[in-house]
Amino acid sequence: MESLFLQQVLNGLIVGSVYCLIAIGLTMIFGVMRISNFAHGDFSMLGAYFAIYFVLFLSGWAGWVGSLVVAAIGVGLIGFFVERFLFRPLLTRWTDIDIIMLSIGLFILLENGARLLFGATPKMIPDPFESKTINLLFFSTSEIRLICLLFSGIAIFLLQLFLTKTKTGVAIRATSQNRNAATLMGINISFIYSLTFVVGSALAGLGGVLYGTIFAVFPMMGAVPTLKAFAVTILGGMGNIRGAIFGGFILGVAETLGGNYISMQYKNAIGFVIIILVLLIIPQGLFGGVEKK
């Protein structure tokens, strides 16, 4: 019984780490630019496809690690253009509904575009460990899952370092807290917008590769992570990065434990029950969010 509990917690942490990577980008972009990007999960899908094509050229270990880099850079670049030419022109008009409509349009465009371009056949990013299993005292898992947990841990750690220790990182947080004050302090808002969107997209791309390695890659794969990422950001507080990290792990573990001890059928509903409860009881989220304009 104990071992089942531990096994489920580990399963939850691994899934949660992928939710984190995707949710952090979403919450950063919301915090700084107040954009609810419904196409965020589709950036993960693009990242996964970058990896699928990259490992054709370079297989094995090097290919897998290389594909992480390529996906982060590639999706970051796409993020740059999307922000510059799609979201930026609308931000000056500043009605939320336009921006939400735009991101939903983008989500439809990306999903169907991917279906035309890559085909609907589900694929997998080859696992450099050939899904080798590790059996520990209380639980089993595969090497690649632990590596995914490790890599998302490293990415989250580096991001935290960047946001707290570098001048640019502090500027991003300042803009997120109060845009006007940040402008008055001489922060180049336009640059911060670009950078936030690029970093957020790159993280989603990275998350997509991890997701595609332990799960599968197909054009519609972005939809579920998008929903989960929204659940995570609302849970942790919209725009709060620390909230997204904890929220991701909490949601992952809540889902597996809920599935195991309450009902497997309602595993996916747990995230949404959490959203409703959080919105009713602590609308700011567990860690407090940015004020909505």
Next chain:
Amino acid sequence: MKASALFKLFLLVALCLTVTSYGTRVRAAEPTIPIGILGPFTGSLAFNAEEMKKGMMLAVDDVNAKGGLWGRKIELIFGDTEAKPDKGVAVVKKFITRDKVLVVGGGYASSVNIATSEVCQNEKTPIVVAIAISPTITNRGFDYVFRTSPNSPQFLAGVNEWLEKVKKPKTVAFLMENTDYGRDGEKIWSALSNKIGAKELAHLYFEIGDTDFTTQISKLKELKPEATFNIASTTEAALIQKQAKELNFVTQWIGVGGQFTEAYFKMAGPTCQYAMGSSLEPTLAMKNPIVADFVKRYEAKYQKARPGIFSSQGYDNIMVIMDAIKRAGKPTENLQADRDRIRDALRKTSIELTQGKIEFDKTGQVYTVTPSPVQVQLVDGKPQLFIVYPPARAGAPYQVPLPWDKRK
């Protein structure tokens, strides 16, 4: 101003892409013979629906290349159900009222077909379901509803006989899609477990499109069932096999068989070794000249792609429909009369196709197609399907699943 123009342009492009990919249709100048085809052309089942479409286009392009029927081209109008009953109902209503189709074909996913067949019955339009196994579709006494694929009791008869006479598991568990497809298989196998005295340890569900099954598999591992009924489609089934290995869980997986597609073998690789199911896989019956001819033509048309069960089911479905239209005679101005004549012609169907002979019983259910129990076995490290029962038809003996560390 510039921004709003750009935004509008973007929406336009998005709209165009959506429209073109959700419903492909080309209107020819002269009148055609319109047939509505339902299928989940987007979503996690899209790959399977495309296999079905490929099988259908093989048959239709052939007929059209020879001038169609009565000089009119056969026009397939594809409608996306997204594997959701409400979407399916909307599409089939559009087929019947706006596209004025003579007959509806295709269909995939039991939940969708239960809903769409009821619409067709009410609108007096014949529907021939290609891929869906819930018995409900044909057992409601609807006289406009036909099905070219076996229903679940027929589909599972072979594998059930094997379970009863050969495997005799003492403990079983269920891991299935939370849909009519899953629940139907659950009902049949639950009855069988009762009959053979196997103890049911757990009934676990998941949703179409789920990717993480570690919660369910961890629970199964704790319970150690001898056999696990896994009622899933391609993507989910492949992920379950892979995650079972990662969690070091061994059982005799028994599926319905629809999961055994090319994509499944590519995704699951050697992890799907020992998995069982019922199959109508065309490549297993190459001795049959009709099947061999179908496989050859399919490979020629689609650059060496191997036809799977859904390609063959799609092909048979449209062949049955075209055969009935032909026997019903040239369409007139009176749509309802045409539809009724096609319905009557469908009842008299008797045609040899890739799944075997197709004839309908009085409920509209095909009763002449019998799948065999198959097992995935490794040949040179590559997964391949073999018929394992009954001995007369078996291509290889049954292999008991080994623990993961004993496998190559």
